[in-house]
Amino acid sequence: xxxxxxxxxxxxxxxxxxxxxxxxxxxxxxxxxxxxxxxxxxxxxxxxxxxxxxxxxxxxxxxxxxxxxxxxxxxxxxxxxxxxxxxxxxxxxxxxxxxxxxxxxxxxxxxxxxxxxxxxxxxxxxxxxxxxxxxxxxxxxxxxxxxxxxxxxxxxxxxxxxxxxxxxxxxxxxxxxxxxxxxxxxxxxxxxxxxxxxxxxxxxxxxxxxxxxxxxxxxxxxxxxxxxxxxxxxxxxxxxxxxxxxxxxxxxxxxxxxx
Ligand SMILES: Nc1ncnc2c1ncn2[C@@H]1O[C@H](COP(=O)(O)OP(=O)(O)OP(=O)(O)O)[C@@H](O)[C@H]1O
Ligand SMILES: [Mg+2]
Numbered sequence: 001x002x003x004x005x006x007x008x009x010x011x012x013x014x015x016x017x018x019x020x021x022x023x024x025x026x027x028x029x030x031x032x033x034x035x036x037x038x039x040x041x042x043x044x045x046x047x048x049x050x051x052x053x054x055x056x057x058x059x060x061x062x063x064x065x066x067x068x069x070x071x072x073x074x075x076x077x078x079x080x081x082x083x084x085x086x087x088x089x090x091x092x093x094x095x096x097x098x099x100x101x102x103x104x105x106x107x108x109x110x111x112x113x114x115x116x117x118x119x120x121x122x123x124x125x126x127x128x129x130x131x132x133x134x135x136x137x138x139x140x141x142x143x144x145x146x147x148x149x150x151x152x153x154x155x156x157x158x159x160x161x162x163x164x165x166x167x168x169x170x171x172x173x174x175x176x177x178x179x180x181x182x183x184x185x186x187x188x189x190x191x192x193x194x195x196x197x198x199x200x201x202x203x204x205x206x207x208x209x210x211x212x213x214x215x216x217x218x219x220x221x222x223x224x225x226x227x228x229x230x231x232x233x234x235x236x237x238x239x240x241x242x243x244x245x246x247x248x249x250x251x252x253x254x255x256x257x258x259x
Contacts, residue, residue, distance in 0.1 A: 020039075026059060058178050112135075143162065227248045
């Protein structure tokens, strides 16, 4: 896949709400980690979530495919409320791709097996079709030549690109990225961001927690700023970075932009 950071944005965002959180609250014991969260992400939209450590960004991501249950409020994916358990939950989880900081690949399976496993087991795709799709996706993220290796034989950037291919293989409606480049050596950050940027341009719906402000400016339709479990402000990247409305956001930006 070739990523051109200067390419025109993809097709206009259509108006279909894909991920909708309404009045979502969550506690860990006494700690109120998500406070009255209201967030709508439309099909084709790229939302970057930023905010200080501990503000609830990862928890927010994890609630969207119910890795974390919520206390109250509602979450819908493409109009369907999150099922609590069972087959409905498995189906929903396969609609919501996840890419974590720590890759989470199966270490005893090859790159190719990592990418075909979900489609075969969960989506019931036949093996040869899953194989073809996996090769195509590995080409798309630029690592088809590594298909028969094991994760430990790859660089961090390559492993993260496998994780992205694996998420794409499920044909998800939305992909959540939780600090996908934070564990990478600096020289590998860009190759992963390039893959993400071209996914964004191609119209993939994405929710991305990241400290990569260049990516946010280039690829995000909207920046959501969280602090202390709340969405403090949300705006276009241009507005947010040049003219943050809240003191909290100004303070945060001054710290990350000058460190
Ligand atoms: N499983 C858990 N049990 C108890 N507390 C938790 C749990 N997971 C997270 N927390 C707490 O909830 C708060 C929000 O955590 P979360 O990981 O969502 O923050 P974050 O914004 O992703 O931070 P970071 O930028 O450091 O990744 C933190 O105070 C954290 O310590
Ligand atoms: Mg986090």
